[in-house]
Amino acid sequence: MVSNLSRMISGGMMLGALLTAAPAFAQSIAEKVEVCAGCHGHDGKPSDKSIPVIWGQQAGYIYIQLRDFKRGDRKNEMMQPTVSPFERDDMLAIAEYFAQKPWPDLGQPRAPKHVAQQALSAEHSVGCTGCHLDRFQGSGTTPRLAGQSREYLAKTITDFRTRARGNNPGMTDLMLATPVDGLAALAQYLAGL
Amino acid sequence: MNRYSIAFATLFGLSCTLAASSHAQEVTKQDQWSPPREAKISPITQEQLNAADKSATNFLLTNGNYAQTRFHPAKQINRDNVKNLHVAWIFQTEVKESLETSPIVIDGVMYVTTSFSHVYAIDAKTGEQLWHYSHKMGPVTTYCCGPNNRGVQVLGDKVYLATLDSKLVALNARTGDVVWTTDIADPELGYSETMAPTVVKDKVLIGTNGGEYGIRGFVRAYDAKSGKLVWNFDTIPENSVGVWATKDATGRDMHRDIQAEKDQLAKIGDPYKRLGGGVWQNPAVDLATNRIYFVVGNPSPDLDGTPRPGDNLYTDSLVALDLETGKFVCHLQYIAHDVWDLDAVSPPVLVDVKDKSGKTIPGVIHAGKTGHIYVHDRKDCSLIRFSEAMVPQENMWVLPTKEGARMLPGANGGVEWSPIATDPGQELAYAINLHQPMHYRVENSPYPNGKLWLGGAFTAIPGEKQSGNITAVNYNNGKIRWQVHTPEPMIGGILATAGGLVFAGEGNGKFAAYNSSTGKELWSFRAGAGVNAPPSSYSVGGKQYIVVGAGGNTQVNFRRGNNIIAFTLD
Numbered sequence: 159m160v161s162n163l164s165r166m167i168s169g170g171m172m173l174g175a176l177l178t179a180a181p182a183f184a185q186s187i188a189e190k191v192e193v194c195a196g197c198h199g200h201d202g203k204p205s206d207k208s209i210p211v212i213w214g215q216q217a218g219y220i221y222i223q224l225r226d227f228k229r230g231d232r233k234n235e236m237m238q239p240t241v242s243p244f245e246r247d248d249m250l251a252i253a254e255y256f257a258q259k260p261w262p263d264l265g266q267p268r269a270p271k272h273v274a275q276q277a278l279s280a281e282h283s284v285g286c287t288g289c290h291l292d293r294f295q296g297s298g299t300t301p302r303l304a305g306q307s308r309e310y311l312a313k314t315i316t317d318f319r320t321r322a323r324g325n326n327p328g329m330t331d332l333m334l335a336t337p338v339d340g341l342a343a344l345a346q347y348l349a350g351l
Numbered sequence: 352m353n354r355y356s357i358a359f360a361t362l363f364g365l366s367c368t369l370a371a372s373s374h375a376q377e378v379t380k381q382d383q384w385s386p387p388r389e390a391k392i393s394p395i396t397q398e399q400l401n402a403a404d405k406s407a408t409n410f411l412l413t414n415g416n417y418a419q420t421r422f423h424p425a426k427q428i429n430r431d432n433v434k435n436l437h438v439a440w441i442f443q444t445e446v447k448e449s450l451e452t453s454p455i456v457i458d459g460v461m462y463v464t465t466s467f468s469h470v471y472a473i474d475a476k477t478g479e480q481l482w483h484y485s486h487k488m489g490p491v492t493t494y495c496c497g498p499n500n501r502g503v504q505v506l507g508d509k510v511y512l513a514t515l516d517s518k519l520v521a522l523n524a525r526t527g528d529v530v531w532t533t534d535i536a537d538p539e540l541g542y543s544e545t546m547a548p549t550v551v552k553d554k555v556l557i558g559t560n561g562g563e564y565g566i567r568g569f570v571r572a573y574d575a576k577s578g579k580l581v582w583n584f585d586t587i588p589e590n591s592v593g594v595w596a597t598k599d600a601t602g603r604d605m606h607r608d609i610q611a612e613k614d615q616l617a618k619i620g621d622p623y624k625r626l627g628g629g630v631w632q633n634p635a636v637d638l639a640t641n642r643i644y645f646v647v648g649n650p651s652p653d654l655d656g657t658p659r660p661g662d663n664l665y666t667d668s669l670v671a672l673d674l675e676t677g678k679f680v681c682h683l684q685y686i687a688h689d690v691w692d693l694d695a696v697s698p699p700v701l702v703d704v705k706d707k708s709g710k711t712i713p714g715v716i717h718a719g720k721t722g723h724i725y726v727h728d729r730k731d732c733s734l735i736r737f738s739e740a741m742v743p744q745e746n747m748w749v750l751p752t753k754e755g756a757r758m759l760p761g762a763n764g765g766v767e768w769s770p771i772a773t774d775p776g777q778e779l780a781y782a783i784n785l786h787q788p789m790h791y792r793v794e795n796s797p798y799p800n801g802k803l804w805l806g807g808a809f810t811a812i813p814g815e816k817q818s819g820n821i822t823a824v825n826y827n828n829g830k831i832r833w834q835v836h837t838p839e840p841m842i843g844g845i846l847a848t849a850g851g852l853v854f855a856g857e858g859n860g861k862f863a864a865y866n867s868s869t870g871k872e873l874w875s876f877r878a879g880a881g882v883n884a885p886p887s888s889y890s891v892g893g894k895q896y897i898v899v900g901a902g903g904n905t906q907v908n909f910r911r912g913n914n915i916i917a918f919t920l921d
Contacts, residue, residue: 217490222539231800250490257490283810287908288496289803291448297467298492298515298538327796328563328803335755335792335808
């Protein structure tokens with residue numbers, strides 16, 4: 159984690175410098191986002207299970223998260239300095255770049271039937287598919303959950319519940335209303351899709 | 352509307368979700384052998400639209416006509432022969448996702464839409480595709496209850512579409528080419544469009560979604576030729592406080608703490624800027640008085656009243672405006688300071704009704720999420736009567752708690768966005784209903800800058816059975832004439848015809864015809880996906896057709912599909 163952290167911080171500073179210097183160097187988006195691979199993976203598979211997959215993620219969602227990191231609405235000691243120099247067009251371009259990448263297969267096993275049923279029971283109580291859609295692929299500013307890292311999903315659910323992640327209070331409300339015994343099952347089920 | 356009050360607990364839904372593995376917006380293989388063709392229609396005149404209720408050939412507006420009666424005058428398909436109804440054709444769209452479209456038909460050309468704002472022109476006799484408009488969606492879409500689209504309208508030679516990324520688009524009705532595009536509002540702040548525009552007298556009328564995101568709602572008129580804004584009406588006035596109503600429109604106590612609200616108002620001021628008030632469905636147009644009538648949705652946040660002291664005008668209300676100017680005429684609020692999301696979404700209908708003295712007057716009726724059909728005087732919006740409840744009501748109006756308070760109806764209703772139909776000859780209104788027992792939970796959080804802002808959650812109650820019904824109500828006395836119970840909650844809409852029939856679909860794929868006087872089922876068909884869209888009727892070559900979308904529903908999570916199915920007789 160320490161090495162990841164230092165990589166991200168230095169990477170974030172470097173990316174910021176690259177973007178602000180863009181007119182002079184006219185770098186492609188691919189070159190600009192190279193630093194992201196340090197944590198989010200050169201092949202789309204994150205270097206740490208607590209880091210989300212962003213390859214193939216919904217562009218609107220990526221953009222909103224970058225925007226929220228910059229605003230400070232979403233807190234993360236690595237991401238906030240990384241995105242601070244970004245302008246809106248940069249964030250939209252980066253979001254589109256990653257959205258066009260193929261979603262990586264993390265090799266997470268499909269949840270056993272009893273876990274899936276427990277997860278779906280929890281899902282039914284609050285209706286996750288109302289936004290994430292029936293196959294949990296997301297759309298627009300709603301993220302894809304299917305195949306996301308199980309550890310990241312579990313951490314995110316917890317962070318919403320504790321309000322450690324504060325940039326979507328609607329999700330906090332929903333996660334607080336979801337039966338507690340179904341939350342781990344939900345993360346396992348979604349990861350295995 | 353309600354994003355999270357979903358919760359279906361059927362084995363059908365469970366198996367469907369367990370089997371899911373690929374992309375939500377499935378794109379089927381396009382027919383490479385059929386290049387775009389012209390939709391050979393003559394320009395639609397305002398006179399044709401004005402007389403839409405009398406046309407057995409066409410289905411010109413989302414809800415049939417400007418009064419929104421959803422009563423089609425064709426009677427070739429009737430109680431005697433409907434048992435012989437069969438599939439004429441099935442058109443498969445390229446989008447397998449929630450399908451709420453109301454097909455419109457003009458001179459043998461059908462226009463339908465799908466989720467993600469696609470439009471198709473189809474030969475209404477054969478089901479062949481003429482052209483397809485695939486909207487280039489912006490990256491930011493922020494919407495409630497699915498990426499739906501409920502349809503288009505045509506005036507002159509243009510088709511008008513409102514899109515999920517909050518744009519208004521005019522297409523060439525013959526080719527599908529874009530004529531103009533106008534930005535309606537900023538999707539980053541929670542605005543989106545799923546309703547069909549209503550086009551009248553060179554004005555394109557459109558509301559907005561966003562009541563779950565702290566928007567300030569509106570209805571607008573845009574110039575049909577240029578796309579320029581003609582007028583704007585904010586559904587939330589700068590003084591949204593109202594009269595501190597303690598009872599709902601039916602006279603039940605809503606348990607408001609008025610003093611606490613007044614204290615909060617003194618502290619934070621009028622909350623009008625982020626108070627919600629989306630308009631989900633088409634306005635009815637009274638051509639005689641040049642007025643429009645529409646209903647306004649819930650306040651933001653849905654369940655937490657703390658940040659919004661006052662009655663929260665004009666949320667949960669029927670509102671009338673002058674068509675030419677957009678000036679306010681009258682309103683009636685069904686629920687002041689709503690903390691249950693039992694708002695007003697089903698499109699209002701203009702019919703003549705009996706007033707309290709028995710005199711026939713121009714009326715407006717609206718089917719509420721509460722399960723009542725409300726009957727108004729069109730002159731001043733005042734309430735004449737409300738019907739018997741069409742769904743169980745329990746524990747109304749218990750206030751939401753952190754642990755969850757049980758109350759019926761659940762937050763989807765009653766009647767959701769589903770348009771009702773009427774048969775003036777029988778003085779009946781037909782509505783489809785949901786029955787979903789729910790817990791109402793409240794949480795408090797500050798305005799999240801265009802993010803989901805529910806102020807709590809609605810949760811299905813494990814073990815409590817959900818169901819639905821089709822109900823016929825006599826709007827002149829408020830009594831239920833007949834009711835058909837269905838195994839699942841109903842969402843989508845209904846059609847009545849002069850053939851003495853009503854048509855409605857269910858989430859399990861059943862699409863059926865009923866005797867409009869008795870509710871007796873006379874015919875049914877299994878579509879393989881949820882039939883959760885309003886049916887339409889039209890005639891081509893002397894044959895009457897019934898058409899409906901079968902694509903399931905995001906909001907209640909009914910099985911998805913991508914079919915437009917037309918039925919006819921031999």
